[in-house]
Amino acid sequence: MRRAWLKLTTSLFLTLAAPLAAIPAQAAAPAALRLWRLDCGRIQMNDASPLSDTSAYAGQTRRLSNGCYLVQHGDDYLLWDAGLPRALLDKPLNNQPISATLDRDLESQLAAIGVRPEQISRLAISHYHFDHVGQAALFPRATLLIGAADLAALRAGSPPFADPSLLAPWLTGDGVTDPVQGDRDVFGDGSVTILAAPGHTPGEQALLVRLPQTGAVILSGDVAHLEAQLAPRRVPTWNTDRAGSLASIDRLAQLAAALKARIIVQHDPEDVPRLARFPEASR
Incomplete structure (x- = not known):
């Protein structure tokens, strides 16, 4: 009986510890590890109610x-992510429930820091929604790192809020696609890790970057759209898996505590100043 109890206890401990143990320990930081925040658009929600399936934002508006x-x-x-499509450049925000605009495209921002599109060797996307892959086709030579479940969903059809044509270089077989299962140590030294965070979409991902001076940073993808969603664990109505969404929120919160990392919610304007302001880079 005692042996069976010990076996059960050990198995349970290993199961609970697995998500944290999967994150590689950081090796010596590379000589050049830098992170730029790029402006990939603005979104006006004149009806913010979809941000919570418990009506927390009913009758409210939000600017993302x-x-x-x-x-x-x-x-x-x-x-990491490719923003809104260039077709939205200079489009005015309007009184529709949701509208979006783009002030600058990715190519012009990269040019401002001396980077050419062909220098991007990897394009990693948090998920397949159009506001995260809109300018992906600017980088057809890059290897696309996409959650395997998201890639399967795209190949099976056109999920809500997705426009497969925006990922045409990879879906047609012209580009190199690297489906990501679970976590992925991108460069093999623990400095940049894709984190599995399903729920918003089946293959939703977040990104952990361990900067030598700034410290660890977790880019949220759409695990949350606002900082205010994290602590009360508010799940948007459009998420594909409520239980998975809650588990992913909890996972990022636990990782942030364990690694003393700051979570950057990509859609929250209040989080923009938490990293260096473009064209400066966080180091």
């Missing part, structure tokens, strides 16, 4: 930011 992020790792560049 839309951040993309460039990671330099030595001579390699990884782009």
Whole structure:
């Protein structure tokens, strides 16, 4: 009986510890590890009620930011998310329930820091929604790192809020696609890790970047759209899996506590100043 109890206790401990143990320990930081926050648009929600399936935002409005992020790792560049489509450049926000606009495209912002689109070797996306892949086709030579479940959903059809044509170079077989199962240590040294965070979409991902001076940063993807959603664990109505969404919120919160990391909610305008202001980079 005692042996069976010990076996059960050990198994339960290993199951609960697995998510944290899966995160690689950080090796010596590369000589050049930098993170830029890029402006990938603005979204006006004149009806913010979809941000919570418990009516927490009923009758309210919200203005959302839309951040993309460039990671330099030595001579390699990884782009995290590709923002709103260029067709929305200079479009006015309107009185529809949700409207979006783009002030600057990715190509012009990269040019401002001396980076050419062809230098982006990896394009990692948090999920397949159009506001996160809108300018992906600017980087057809990049390897697309996408959650395997999101890739399967795109290949099976056109999920809500997705426009597969925005990922045409990879869905047609012209581009190199790297489906991500679980977590992924991108460069093999623990400095940049894709985190599995399903719920918003089946293959939703977040990104952990361990900067040598700033410290650890977790880019949220759409695990949350506002900081105010995290503590009360508010789940949007459009998420594909409520239980998965809650588990992913909890996971990011626990990781942030364990690693003393700051969570950057990509759609929250209040989080924009938490990283260096473009064209400066966080180091």
